[in-house]
Amino acid sequence: MISSLPYAAFFDLDGTLATDNQPPAAEDVAAIRAFRARGNYAFLCTGRSTGYLYPAVLDIGFDGIVAGAGAYITVGDRLVYRNSVSPQTLDPILHRFVGTPHTLIMETERSMIQLKGCPDALHVRDYPCIANAQEWYDRYAQETVSKLTIYRAPISAALRELLERDLDVIEHARYCEVVPRGCSKSDGIRRVLEVIGVPRENTIAFGDSPNDRDMIVYAGLGVVMGDGDPSVQAIADRVTLPLSQCGVAHILNELLDK
DSSP, X not given: OOOSSOOEEEEOOBTTTBSTTOOOOHXXXXXXXXXXXXXXXXXXXXXXOGGGOOHHHHTTOOSEEEETTTTEEXXXXXXXXXXXXXXXXXXXXXXXXXXXXXXXXXXXSSOEEEEOOSSOOGGGTTSOEESSHHXXXXXXXXXXXXXXXXXXXXXXXXXXXXXXXXXXXXXXSSEEEEEETTOOHHHHHHHHHHHHOOOGGGEEEEEOSGGGHHHHHHSSEEEEOTTSOHHHHTTOSEEOOOGGGTHHHHHHXXXXXX
């Protein structure tokens, strides 16, 4: 897989580096830093918008970020790509989700705002709440929405049809991610590689869930966590140890020892 240095590694966050907004394991952090110290690149590649990232992960030290499942991309201090859910696309969605059993999350570049339907919105239960579309316009119209997350899956065929007019839907067991059309983690990796000049065969992608599937296939080496989604494990080049056993460090240390 690897031809020569440098490598470029792309790390999913939830289920790969950490869970429930907890700090990553010290062993994984040390391995990523050692990987970079050898002259390689490390990028966070997450479905979370930049408004949903937290210091314990960012403090690992990355060469850039692919956030919002490819909607917002940086290399160093440079903004490489930016996409968003347009106000025209968001407006009918806001109106249609009022009164449904779903919680609609607007993941913006600065925060997380929820139009609350279901009683438990998992990690975002403490984020600002709006009751209707007008409240969004009164309080948050200036926000740039990188993606949407919808809790309480599945969604109805009618709601899916509305979303898929301009957006792409990624389904998980308990929620859906909704991203600007054409955005994906693999496209984010492609855009990063164009900037840093690393060939695709020298890339490593670490993930665990359905929104990682495309980058696992795209990377030169696709690594899935030992406790990851079985359907994603099935397409991986390697299945590593679970998150609880520092599966990221296991692979990186193996590569560094070569």
